[in-house]
Amino acid sequence: GAGVSQSPSNKVTEKGKDVELRCDPISGHTALYWYRQSLGQGLEFLIYFQGNSAPDKSGLPSDRFSAERTGGSVSTLTIQRTQQEDSAVYLCASSLWLAGAYEQYFGPGTRLTVT
Amino acid sequence: EDKVVQSPLSLVVHEGDTVTLNCSYEVTNFRSLLWYKQEKKAPTFLFMLTSSGIEKKSGRLSSILDKKELSSILNITATQTGDSAIYLCAVEARKAAGNKLTFGGGTRVLVKP
Numbered sequence: 001g002a003g004v005s006q007s008p009s010n011k012v013t014e015k016g017k018d019v020e021l022r023c024d025p026i027s028g029h030t031a032l033y034w035y036r037q038s039l040g041q042g043l044e045f046l047i048y049f050q051g052n053s054a055p056d057k058s059g060l061p062s063d064r065f066s067a068e069r070t071g072g073s074v075s076t077l078t079i080q081r082t083q084q085e086d087s088a089v090y091l092c093a094s095s096l097w098l099a100g101a102y103e104q105y106f107g108p109g110t111r112l113t114v115t
Numbered sequence: 116e117d118k119v120v121q122s123p124l125s126l127v128v129h130e131g132d133t134v135t136l137n138c139s140y141e142v143t144n145f146r147s148l149l150w151y152k153q154e155k156k157a158p159t160f161l162f163m164l165t166s167s168g169i170e171k172k173s174g175r176l177s178s179i180l181d182k183k184e185l186s187s188i189l190n191i192t193a194t195q196t197g198d199s200a201i202y203l204c205a206v207e208a209r210k211a212a213g214n215k216l217t218f219g220g221g222t223r224v225l226v227k228p
Binding site: 035043044091105106 | 158159160203216217218
């Protein structure tokens with residue numbers, strides 16, 4: 001079946017502009033995660049949605065970052081007034097909670113370059 | 116604050132060698148530990164470990180969790196150049212808002228022919 005998809009695959013933007021990154025999770029997956037990977041670094045957790053619960057936003061690096069998940073499916077990560085340090089690959093993952101265990105399925109990511 | 120530390124940061128081996136990667140963690144409300152292989156952008160899932168002392172195996176890769184020592188190792192035997200990648204360890208913990216993954220910084224493995 002279809003996996004997690006993300007769009008765009010690449011985005012180049014000028015410093016100060018806003019960007020929106022989209023994630024389409026696997027149908028039926030209740031959990032959705034956003035991560036960021038900067039060059040040479042590990043994955044950085046950004047935000048987590050689980051069902052109808054309030055999202056865990058503890059990883060968002062600043063108030064310029066926000067995310068929504070509409071109808072429990074598609075999610076949009078918005079970065080306002082982009083800065084050069086926002087340049088990274090943004091990864092989305094979804095998972096299905098099954099009897100206390102799950103696997104995360106990752107999308108291909110969006111490479112964001114802020115010039 | 117939850118913490119996951121991987122070691123070594125990087126290593127270079129030759130084909131046929133065996134590598135052992137380490138992951139240690141400090142989290143509250145531990146649920147599971149996961150290993151991923153990342154070659155390009157998106158990590159691919161390798162193992163999920165929830166019970167201490169039970170080895171999981173897939174081909175030349177194996178992993179085991181030690182809950183007492185708060186650590187896990189990932190072994191790769193008879194390495195091949197295709198094993199070159201960043202290996203990520205992540206720990207799932209139960210939080211008020213749900214379950215959260217904390218990733219280590221990864222171990223970069225380079226297998227030379």
